[in-house]
Amino acid sequence: MEIRIHSTLDDIEASQWNRLLATPNPFMRYEFHAALEQHHCTGEMYGWIPRHIIAWQDEQIIAIIPTYEKDNSYGEFVFDMAWADAYHRHGLDYYPKWVTSAPYSPVTGPRCLIDNKQDRQSILSSLINFVIEQSRQRDFSSYHILFTDENETQQLQQLGLMRRLGCQFHWHNPGYDTFEDFLATLTAKKRKNIRQERRYAAQANVEIEIIQGKHATDEQLLAADNFYRKTFNEKYGTPTLNLGFFRQISQTMGEQLLFIFAKGEQGYIAGAICFQDETTLYGRHWGCIEDHEHLHFEVCYYQGIEYCIEHKLKTFEPGAQGEHKISRGFLPTPTWSAHWIKHPEFSSAIQHFLENEEQGMRLYIENCASHSPYKK
Helix, strand or coil, X not given: CEEEEECCCCCCCHHHHHCCCCCCCHHHCHXXXXXXXXXXXXXCCCCEEEXXXXXXXXXXXXXXXXXEEECCCCCCCCCCHHHHHHHHHCCCCCCCEEEECCCCCCCCCCCCEECCCCCHHHHHHHHHHHHHHHHHHCCCCEEEEEEECHHHHHHHHHCCCEEEEEEEEEEECCCCCCHHHHHHCECHHHHHHHHHHHHHHHCCCCEXXXXXXXXXXXXXXXXXXXXXXXXXXXXXXXCCCCHHHHXXXXXXXXXXXXXXXXXXXXXXXXXXXXXXXXCEEEEEEEEEXXXXXXXXXXXXXXXXXXXXXXXXXXXXXXXXXXXHHHHHCCEEEEEEXXXXXXXXXXXXXXXXXXXXXXXXXXXXXXHHHCCCCECC
């Protein structure tokens, strides 16, 4: 086995990458990472420089860890700015660091892609040791693997990485046949509130259109890009995705791209960008050019729930954070990441911090769960 660092996906075949995916998670597909790279959504401009760790055997890829060199913490959603600040106050450099992630996507999924015919733990151990050794040689401060699933987190812990617990709010489908079936499981007050919000949204006199990416027209792609960029320019900072990216993935992975639009008399006024796989709908971005009461909840949450029920999807992950989602049926769900810190004293301090943070996070999850809108 030979382990190499690849700074571009141009010399990697999509079929070799995708055959390692145990599940069709859209954010770990070759097409997703390639579109980011080819349309400069990643790269030096935004501090997401590709450094993919790939294991080869007889010129066949047997393992991939999608990895990026970072000179900032933007677009990660596992917040370590306090760690960077502590380094700075002690006269040390926290950047550059290495991050394994689906850029700009706080979505749980596989991160270490390994051929199922191989000894997973042995290959994973070799890859992690390689990353750590390279980090030492290149004077990187740390290595972070973000939004790992629980099993992968345990495997990484066994290899010496520190785990971190976070929380998101997800909706789960036990097998509803209709939206009314879902409402019937809620308390009377929450059920009334949701119906009221949907009535207010309906008063906007808009038509809801749900379009798979592969069927999207250029008008719709332009609208989605406009909504995305407007929201980031007004609220969240830098819009790193672009129209070229959306156009490309609509062609290369359009069956997993989903748009939920609200259309008025003059055209599209709001929309949500989502992805999906065989079990899960992932809400990613929202934007609008007209403000209507509760239209955000209708497009981003209630239409997504209806879509999951209709298509028998088990889970709806509407994005990071947001306690307001609880009353709409989304329950607190643990998320995980794994971390290696080179500096021994900082490693010890961060380990202590993570242990205390996890205790507090478990209490937070328990408290949020106590506000569940579902009948006891």
